[in-house]
Amino acid sequence: MTGFRTNDQQGQLRRLYEDMRPQHLYPLWEVLSGLVTPEPVTRAVPAQWRYADVRHHLMRAGDLISAEQAERRVIILENPGLAGESAITPRLYAGLQLVLPGEVAPCHRHSQSALRFVMEGAGAFTAIDGEKAVMSRYDLILTPNWRWHDHGNPSPDPMIWLDGLDIPTVRALDAQFAEKLASAQYAETLPPGTTRRLYGRSLRPLRSPGTGDAVPREPMFHYPYAEWRDALDAMARIEKPDPHVGHALEFRNPATGGSVMPTISAQVRLLPAGFETCARQSTESAVFVVVSGTGEAEIGGETFVLSERDVLVVPTWKPTRWRADGDLVLFGFSDRVVQEKLCLYRECLG
Numbered sequence: 001m002t003g004f005r006t007n008d009q010q011g012q013l014r015r016l017y018e019d020m021r022p023q024h025l026y027p028l029w030e031v032l033s034g035l036v037t038p039e040p041v042t043r044a045v046p047a048q049w050r051y052a053d054v055r056h057h058l059m060r061a062g063d064l065i066s067a068e069q070a071e072r073r074v075i076i077l078e079n080p081g082l083a084g085e086s087a088i089t090p091r092l093y094a095g096l097q098l099v100l101p102g103e104v105a106p107c108h109r110h111s112q113s114a115l116r117f118v119m120e121g122a123g124a125f126t127a128i129d130g131e132k133a134v135m136s137r138y139d140l141i142l143t144p145n146w147r148w149h150d151h152g153n154p155s156p157d158p159m160i161w162l163d164g165l166d167i168p169t170v171r172a173l174d175a176q177f178a179e180k181l182a183s184a185q186y187a188e189t190l191p192p193g194t195t196r197r198l199y200g201r202s203l204r205p206l207r208s209p210g211t212g213d214a215v216p217r218e219p220m221f222h223y224p225y226a227e228w229r230d231a232l233d234a235m236a237r238i239e240k241p242d243p244h245v246g247h248a249l250e251f252r253n254p255a256t257g258g259s260v261m262p263t264i265s266a267q268v269r270l271l272p273a274g275f276e277t278c279a280r281q282s283t284e285s286a287v288f289v290v291v292s293g294t295g296e297a298e299i300g301g302e303t304f305v306l307s308e309r310d311v312l313v314v315p316t317w318k319p320t321r322w323r324a325d326g327d328l329v330l331f332g333f334s335d336r337v338v339q340e341k342l343c344l345y346r347e348c349l350g
């Protein structure tokens with residue numbers, strides 16, 4: 001509260017607060033300036049995780065607990081400003097998941113939406129409602145909410161991917177549901193790649209109304225590296241980089257043209273060697289993976305030296321600049337779509 005208060009007034013107010021507290025009543029004027037702030041305030045801080053560091057602990061976990069025992073063998077990347085919350089931003093969760101050769105992470109489904117960004121290995125799969133997405137490095141795989149999914153690794157090598165989920169968003173809404181399938185794996189329903197062949201080509205089924213075969217809400221669940229990288233390279237050949245985001249492409253849901261999932265937006269960027277972005281701040285909170293190249297990121301005044309497979313978090317409203325030494329390729333996901341739907345998204349360009 002601003003303004004001058006007399007000692008007498010101060011004492012009487014204190015007594016009022018004490019009398020109110022047992023009835024769970026509080027004076028707004030003591031907290032208003034912290035509740036309604038002129039600009040976004042976040043407890044999340046900028047941070048970086050080196051892939052080799054996380055991998056080291058993940059492989060140790062691999063010696064100690066099976067994927068089946070763990071249900072999901074994942075090491076959570078927790079924002080230092082959100083200790084104990086299993087969150088990388090107040091709306092997003094991230095972790096690195098390991099599936100060793102021959103293992104299965106058993107089938108379940110939940111109201112949280114998930115994406116996987118492959119960091120290491122090839123030939124493991126996530127099956128969605130019984131259709132496998134066979135993974136290669138830097139592929140994006142989705143598990144839209146309430147779809148059955150199990151992970152398996154028939155390849156001879158460990159498979160590691162970054163999980164990105166909306167766990168904190170769903171928690172904020174108290175809308176969590178989850179269930180386990182009785183068997184570890186969902187019986188195969190479609191040959192791998194069927195959905196991508198149908199929905200990955202800017203085509204959408206046309207059917208007579210009432211036939212019961214509605215287009216699924218999020219039909220696509222596999223966006224291969226080879227394809228998104230080729231699109232980025234094509235863009236870089238024909239355009240100048242955008243001053244704030246470089247060459248950037250957003251993954252989209254082919255059924256709606258909107259974000260890949262209702263609560264998570266995903267994108268890739270290419271910053272040509274020597275390019276430096278202007279500062280940008282936005283209300284979205286975002287997680288980035290360095291796919292290739294080197295450079296630097298300045299996030300909220302802190303500088304991070306970038307190398308391949310680093311994971312970085314850009315909290316809300318932290319002015320951010322990127323600099324590419326060699327061609328710098330980034331994958332990112334954020335809560336932008338949630339903010340857009342709620343008419344809260346804003347950005348400020350420097």
Ligand code: GTQ
Pocket residue numbers: 072074095097110114149163165
């Ligand atoms: O693979 O289904 O990192 O349910 C956290 C929760 C992964 C998964 C996570 C999950 C999963």
